[in-house]
Amino acid sequence: RIVYVNGEYLPEDQARVSIFDRGFLFADGVYEVTSVLDGKLIDFQGHAARLERSLGELDMAAPVTMDELLAIHRDLVKLNNVEEGMVYLQITRGAAADRDFVFPDPAATPSTLVMFTQSKGLIDSAAAKTGIKVISIDDIRWGRRDIKTVQLLYPSMGKMMAKKAGVDDAWMVEDGVVTEGTSNNAYIVKGGKIITRHLGTEILHGITRAAVLKMARESQMEVEERPFTIEEAKAADEAFVTSASTFVTPVVAIDGVALGDGTPGPVARRLREIYIDESRKAAL
Ligand code: PMP
Numbered sequence: 001r002i003v004y005v006n007g008e009y010l011p012e013d014q015a016r017v018s019i020f021d022r023g024f025l026f027a028d029g030v031y032e033v034t035s036v037l038d039g040k041l042i043d044f045q046g047h048a049a050r051l052e053r054s055l056g057e058l059d060m061a062a063p064v065t066m067d068e069l070l071a072i073h074r075d076l077v078k079l080n081n082v083e084e085g086m087v088y089l090q091i092t093r094g095a096a097a098d099r100d101f102v103f104p105d106p107a108a109t110p111s112t113l114v115m116f117t118q119s120k121g122l123i124d125s126a127a128a129k130t131g132i133k134v135i136s137i138d139d140i141r142w143g144r145r146d147i148k149t150v151q152l153l154y155p156s157m158g159k160m161m162a163k164k165a166g167v168d169d170a171w172m173v174e175d176g177v178v179t180e181g182t183s184n185n186a187y188i189v190k191g192g193k194i195i196t197r198h199l200g201t202e203i204l205h206g207i208t209r210a211a212v213l214k215m216a217r218e219s220q221m222e223v224e225e226r227p228f229t230i231e232e233a234k235a236a237d238e239a240f241v242t243s244a245s246t247f248v249t250p251v252v253a254i255d256g257v258a259l260g261d262g263t264p265g266p267v268a269r270r271l272r273e274i275y276i277d278e279s280r281k282a283a284l
Pocket of ligand 1: 033180181182183184185203204205206207208209242243244245
């Protein structure tokens with residue numbers, strides 16, 4: 001596989017990043033994952049816009065323009081013959097001379113840009129067919145979840161708690177309400193209405209979330225953006241999650257309670273179809 005590191009395309013075993021890189025020492029970095037269908041990028045503009053926002057919130061400079069970033073994405077997809085899968089990108093505050101909590105001067109310490117691809121079947125996934133089961137866990141993450149940082153230890157622990165419990169994922173709960181999944185946005189459906197937590201600093205502003213809600217509204221589906229409790233979720237008709245690499249994926253059980261008849265619901269299935277169709281047409 002060919003990867004990208006700071007201006008160079010290299011075989012993955014020749015790519016190098018300093019041990020003093022702040023991404024490694026402080027999780028001082030941001031990332032994006034853009035999915036690829038038919039060798040084309042899904043919603044690159046959305047991911048680029050969120051990346052610029054994440055960088056801005058952390059006073060970090062982009063090492064390349066967004067046009068250059070698009071070109072690198074396309075180069076990597078081509079070099080690795082990715083038909084279906086994703087492109088991962090990470091920008092960190094770079095490698096300062098020493099380990100220091102204080103941010104280094106950006107003029108002396110350029111940021112690090114790393115990118116790689118992953119080929120993976122996204123459309124024909126087992127999770128989409130059968131739906132996934134989730135457990136609820138406490139949301140103990142920091143308060144700026146709207147910034148897409150590489151600080152993913154708790155979400156990673158959440159996935160392990162789910163695995164231990166014999167299920168697929170975890171929904172995080174704070175002050176009695178569901179924030180989001182470990183790596184996706186969470187939704188419930190009640191009486192035909194789609195309910196998902198409103199945007200704020202408590203959740204990541206999912207690019208798939210924005211697209212799916214827009215498509216749902218355009219298809220005359222009712223959408224309500226507000227907090228919902230885990231009890232309300234367990235009593236819902238159906239539930240689902242969204243993310244760039246899983247699109248719309250039905251949730252069929254929460255904390256061992258089956259939703260509806262325990263199979264993917266009609267709203268989630270329809271939204272998945274619409275999302276894949278529309279995104280494919282608009283892919284770059
Ligand atoms: N919430 C969290 C915590 C995530 O990690 C992700 C995926 N990175 C999402 C939501 C979904 O965001 P997107 O649709 O942009 O992939």
